[in-house]
Every structure is written in C-alpha cells, then in structure tokens.
Amino acid sequence: MGLYEDLVAKKEKLSLVGLGYVGMPIAVAFSKKIDVVGFDLNQKKIELYKAGIDPTKEVGDEGIKACAVDFTCDPDALKSAKFHIVAVPTPVNPDHTPDLTPVEGASRILGQNLTKGSIVVFESTVYPGVTEDVCVPILEKESGLKCGVDFKVGYSPERINPGDKVHRLETITKIVSGMDDKTLDTVAKVYELVVDAGVHRASSIKVAEAAKVIENSQRDINIAFMNELSIIFNKMGIDTKSVLEAAGTKWNFLKFFPGLVGGHCIGVDPYYLTYKAEELGYHSQIILSGRRINDDMGKYVAESLVKNLIKSDIQVRGARVAILGFTFKENCPDTRNTKVIDIVNELREYGIEPVITDPVADRDEANREYGVTLLSTTEEIKDMDAVILAVSHEAYNGLDMKTIDGMFKAGQTKVLSDIKGVLDRNEYENAGFNYWRL
Numbered sequence: 001m002g003l004y005e006d007l008v009a010k011k012e013k014l015s016l017v018g019l020g021y022v023g024m025p026i027a028v029a030f031s032k033k034i035d036v037v038g039f040d041l042n043q044k045k046i047e048l049y050k051a052g053i054d055p056t057k058e059v060g061d062e063g064i065k066a067c068a069v070d071f072t073c074d075p076d077a078l079k080s081a082k083f084h085i086v087a088v089p090t091p092v093n094p095d096h097t098p099d100l101t102p103v104e105g106a107s108r109i110l111g112q113n114l115t116k117g118s119i120v121v122f123e124s125t126v127y128p129g130v131t132e133d134v135c136v137p138i139l140e141k142e143s144g145l146k147c148g149v150d151f152k153v154g155y156s157p158e159r160i161n162p163g164d165k166v167h168r169l170e171t172i173t174k175i176v177s178g179m180d181d182k183t184l185d186t187v188a189k190v191y192e193l194v195v196d197a198g199v200h201r202a203s204s205i206k207v208a209e210a211a212k213v214i215e216n217s218q219r220d221i222n223i224a225f226m227n228e229l230s231i232i233f234n235k236m237g238i239d240t241k242s243v244l245e246a247a248g249t250k251w252n253f254l255k256f257f258p259g260l261v262g263g264h265c266i267g268v269d270p271y272y273l274t275y276k277a278e279e280l281g282y283h284s285q286i287i288l289s290g291r292r293i294n295d296d297m298g299k300y301v302a303e304s305l306v307k308n309l310i311k312s313d314i315q316v317r318g319a320r321v322a323i324l325g326f327t328f329k330e331n332c333p334d335t336r337n338t339k340v341i342d343i344v345n346e347l348r349e350y351g352i353e354p355v356i357t358d359p360v361a362d363r364d365e366a367n368r369e370y371g372v373t374l375l376s377t378t379e380e381i382k383d384m385d386a387v388i389l390a391v392s393h394e395a396y397n398g399l400d401m402k403t404i405d406g407m408f409k410a411g412q413t414k415v416l417s418d419i420k421g422v423l424d425r426n427e428y429e430n431a432g433f434n435y436w437r438l
Contacts, residue, residue, distance in 0.1 A: 002186060003117070003119060004189045006082070007082075007083060007190065008033070008034060008193075010035050012035075012081070012083065013034070013036065013037055013080050013081040013083075014030055014034055014035070014036050014081055014083045014084070014085065014190070015036070015038075015077075015080075015081035015083070015084045015085070016030070016036060016037070016085050016087060017085065017086045017088065017109070018039075018086060018087040018088035018089075018124075019038050019040040019042075019045060019046075019049065019087075020040075020056065020087070020088075021058055021264075021334065022087040022123060023038075023040075023087035023088075023123075024038070024049070024056060024059065025058045025059055026085060026123075026158075026194075027067075027069045028059050028063055029169050029170065029194040030194055031067045031068040031069045032067075032068075033194065034193065035068075035070075036068070036069045036070065037070045037072065037081050038069040039072055039073070039074075039075065040071075040073060041073060041109075042073065043073045046071050046073045049064055052064050055333070056334070057332070075112065075113055076113065078109070078110060078113035078114075079113045081118075082115065082117060082118050082119070083121070084110055084118060084119070085121050085123060085156075086103065086106050086121070086122045086123060086135075087123040087124060088103055088105075088106045088124055089102050089124070089264055090102065090124045090125050090126055090268070091264065091268060092268050092271045096271045096275075096291075097275055098126070098271065098272050100126070100130065102124070103122070103124045103126065103130070103135065104134065104135075104138060106124075107135045107138040107139055108138055110142075111139040111140070111141065111142025111143040112143070114139060114143040114145060114151060116145060116150045117150075117151070118151045118152075119151065119154060119178075119183060119186060119187065120135075120139060120151060120152070121153070121154040121155065121187055122135060122154075122155050123155075123158040124158070125158070125212050125213060125216075126209055126213070126272060127213060127272040127273055127275060128207075128209040128210045129206060129209070129276070130209065131153060131155045131209060132179075132205060135153070139151070139153075148179065148180075152179055152183040153178075153183070153205070154176065154177055154178040154183055154187040154205065155177045155208045155209055156175060156176045156187065156191060156208065157175055157208060157212030158212075159172045159175075159215075169195065170196045171197050172195070172197055173195070173198055173200055174191050174195045174197070174198075174200070175199070175200050175202050175208050175211055176188045176191055176200070176201055176202065176208070177201070177202040177204060177205045177207065177208035210273075213269050213270075213272050216266045216268075216269040216270065217269060217270040217273055217287055219256075220261060220266045220269075220270050220287075220290050220291065220294060221270075221286060221287065222254060222256040223256055223257070223261055223294060224261075224289070224290030224291070224293040225256070225290075226240075226244070226256050226258040226259075227258045227294060227297055227438070228293055229243070231300065234304070234438075239425060239437075240258060240421075240437075240438060241257075241421045241437065244257065258438040259297070259420060260294075260297055260298060260301075260328075260338075260340065260342075260419065261294040261295075261297070261339060262328035262329070262337045262339040262340075263336075264336065264337055267291075267294065267295075267337060267339070268337065270287050270288075270290070271291065273287060274287050295342075297339065297342075298339045298340070298341070298342020298345075298346060299342060299343075299346045301343050301346075301388070301419060301438070302346035303346065304417065304436055305321070305347070305388060305417050305436070306347075306350050306352075308386070308417070308434050309385065309415055312412070312434050313413070314385045314386075314412065314415065316351065316352065317351035317352070320355075320384045320385045320386075320409070321347060321352050321354040321355070321384065321385060321387070321388065322356070322357065322384045322386070322387045322388070323340060323343065323344065323354050323355070323357070323387075323388045324357055324358075324381075324388065324389045324390060324391070324399075325340065325358050325390040325391025325392070325393055326338060326340050326341075326356050326357075326358040326361050326372070326374060326391065327358060327361045327391055327393075328340075329391070330392045330393050330394070331360060331393055331394055332360065333360050333362045334365075335361050335362060335365050335370070336365070340356075341370050341372075343390065344356070344372065355380075355381065356373075356374050356375065357374060357375040357378055357380065359376070359377070359378075359393060359395040360393050360395065361374055363376075378399070378403070382406070383408070383409045384407050384409065385408070385409060385412070385415060386414075386417070387408065387416050387417070388419065389416070389417065389420065389423070390419050390420075391419075392420040392422045396422070397422075401427065401431060413432065413433075414432070414433045414434065415434045415436075416433045416434065416435050416436070417437070418435065418436070418437040420437075421437040421438065423437075
C-alpha cells in the first residue's frame with residue numbers, strides 16, 4: 001500500500017504548516033476525509049481555533065467548531081504526519097525583493113520533524129526554483145535525510161481567494177506537481193480528495209511555480225492598464241466606468257477595473273518573478289511598469305481628493321476627512337498590505353489626519369501593523385469636509401444619499417471620492433456633491 005491509501009485508511013496523517021487564510025481552509029477541508037494535524041507557530045491563533053473561532057472568516061466559527069483538525073503549536077506533532085503541506089506567507093521586503101524568511105523557517109521546523117517516507121508539498125507563492133533550490137537543502141540539512149531517497153517533494157500553488165464565497169478550494173482546479181511521476185501521482189490523488197474541480201498535473205515543479213507567479217502578474221498588469229486609463233480619462237473629464245461599460249459590450253474585451261492593488265498576491269507575486277529575471281540578467285519592463293502604476297494609486301487618490309477640496313474652497317490643512325474601509329479587499333478582515341494606508345500617509349503629508357472606519361477589518365491587526373484606530377461604525381462619522389469610500393464591503397451596500405449626506409458639514413460643498421465606483425455618479429452630482437471616482 002502507498003501513502004495515499006494509508007492516508008485514506010487513517011494509518012497516516014496529513015499536516016498543514018501555516019494556518020492563515022490559505023492553510024486553515026485546506027486543513028479543514030482535508031479533515032473531512034483524513035486525519036489532519038494543523039500546525040502554526042502563533043499560539044494565540046491556535047487558541048482561537050481550538051475555541052471554535054475563525055478570525056479569517058474563511059470557514060466560519062461553525063466550520064471550525066465542527067472540524068476534526070488537531071490544532072497545535074507544538075512542532076513535535078509534525079512527527080506523526082507523513083504528508084506535509086506548507087502554506088506560509090511569502091511577502092516582499094521594503095525594497096520589493098522576495099522575503100523567503102517564512103518559507104525557510106517552515107522548512108527548518110518541518111525538517112527537524114521529518115520522518116522517512118514523507119512527502120512535502122509547498123503551496124506558498126515563490127519564483128521558479130525555490131522549492132528545489134532553497135527549501136530542499138534546508139529540509140535535508142535539518143532532517144539528515146536525503147531528498148529523492150528518504151522523502152519526496154512537490155508543489156501545488158494555492159488559489160485561495162480571501163472573502164470569495166463562490167471560488168473556493170473545492171471549486172477551483174488545483175495545479176499539482178511532483179519531483180517524479182510516483183510523487184506526482186500521490187500528490188494528485190491526495191488533492192483530488194478535496195478538490196471537486198479536479199487537478200492539473202504540471203510537467204515539473206518549476207512549471208507549477210511559474211504558473212502561479214504569472215497568474216497574479218497577469219491580473220496586476222491588466223489592472224495597471226485600467227488605472228492608467230483612469231488617470232488619462234480623469235484629465236479628459238471622461239467617466240472611466242462609463243467607458244469600460246461601453247467597451248465591455250465587445251465579446252472579447254477583458255473586464256478589469258481600476259482600483260487599489262494590495263493584499264498578499266497581486267501586489268506581491270510579480271516582484272518574485274522580476275527578482276528572478278534580474279538575477280538572470282533580464283530587466284522586466286511591462287511587469288515593473290504595471291507595479292509602479294499600481295503602487296502609486298493610493299497617492300493619486302489622495303492628491304485628487306486634495307484638488308477637489310481646493311476646488312470646493314475648503315482649507316486643506318486640518319480638513320476633516322473620513323475613509324470608509326481599510327482592508328485590502330472587500331468582505332475580508334485582512335488589513336495586511338492594504339493600499340488604503342497609502343491614502344492615509346499621503347493625506348498626512350497635507351496636514352490631514354483622516355478618521356477611518358471598517359465594519360469587517362481586524363481592528364487589533366490594523367492598530368498593530370499601522371498604528372491606526374478604526375471606528376466601528378459609520379454612525380460615528382459627522383461634520384466631515386470629505387468622505388472617501390475606499391472598500392466596497394457588502395456592509396456599505398445600504399449606504400444611501402441621506403446617510404452619506406449626514407456625514408458632512410452643512411452649508412458647504414460635499415467632497416466625495418468613490419474609489420470603486422459603487423454609487424450613482426449622476427445622482428450625487430445632481431444633488432450638488434463634488435463627486436470623484438477612479
């Protein structure tokens with residue numbers, strides 16, 4: 001019998017190393033079919049999971065309570081598993097070079113607890129070559145075992161979309177790869193236990209790594225194009241959303257929209273690819289151009305707001321500005337790598353200290369990561385000179401003109417920036433608002 005059969009028969013266990021937005025849903029899904037050890041170094045997070053609380057909102061409290069995952073922050077527990085999935089973050093440093101510290105640290109801990117006959121599959125987004133050239137040597141050094149002889153490795157890039165209740169682990173085709181045919185077969189069969197949409201068997205680990213890193217680079221470039229169009233059309237006095245609606249009637253027009261590009265994927269992954277390209281002597285042009293445009297959009301939004309304050313004869317320094325939404329995307333509590341902070345920082349350059357509210361955000365995280373204190377409700381927002389609707393949370397769908405109007409000072413022009421274009425432009429302009437959107 002092979003490892004797959006042993007897992008199904010519950011003679012062996014699967015471990016999940018890293019229980020964030022990616023790892024935790026995977027652990028919960030597998031626990032419905034096989035025995036799962038869920039490991040994370042963050043003791044506070046483990047205690048929340050054990051108490052049946054899901055801080056990520058990806059599975060929900062009931063899903064956590066009902067699951068059979070053995071949550072632990074004890075690395076020794078990894079010794080009881082034979083199939084390991086590593087799903088730790090892969091961020092970038094301030095200079096946009098890859099920060100492999102988490103994946104290297106996970107490889108060290110796993111290596112120290114690796115047993116013969118194991119398969120290790122990495123899900124973290126990396127540039128081609130990291131699994132075999134960076135992680136394998138660490139696993140070998142820490143375990144004293146030989147890759148290809150005592151243990152095998154594979155790569156299956158995560159495709160979790162935080163906050164998305166339609167595209168889930170089970171419904172998205174999973175790319176799988178292995179260092180040899182037998183490993184690939186086992187990895188494929190294991191993932192097929194939980195991925196209803198099926199798997200795509202990549203021809204090599206490097207191909208799977210490259211496929212992941214270009215998925216988000218493609219989105220990044222397309223959004224950058226939309227952002228550039230938005231800048232151009234704003235100068236022309238043309239509404240970008242109206243242009244995209246018109247162009248979108250063509251059957252092969254790609255439906256991308258302008259916006260802030262944050263999070264752990266689209267704003268990060270392209271830098272992994274361009275870093276590796278630079279190492280090989282190629283200076284990326286299109287990818288880095290897109291990154292520059294998208295990284296500057298928070299500054300552009302803030303500058304546009306300041307111009308509109310001036311047009312409305314409102315003093316810029318000390319202006320009362322509210323920002324609705326702080327997370328990196330709608331309906332997701334995660335604030336890490338949010339681009340809304342770029343708007344905040346740029347407004348501060350003009351002597352404006354904005355008040356920020358977000359009904360979904362992890363308020364402790366926002367305070368810890370950025371030093372901002374989030375208001376809990378929009379009801380606390382009064383007497384504003386300007387309001388920025390920054391994130392299109394479902395919770396904001398009920399905001400009508402009367403509610404928004406009540407956020408402003410009376411007797412002056414109301415400056416409203418609707419970054420995502422969720423409000424009716426004509427309605428607000430006809431009511432006398434100084435309305436702006438990307």
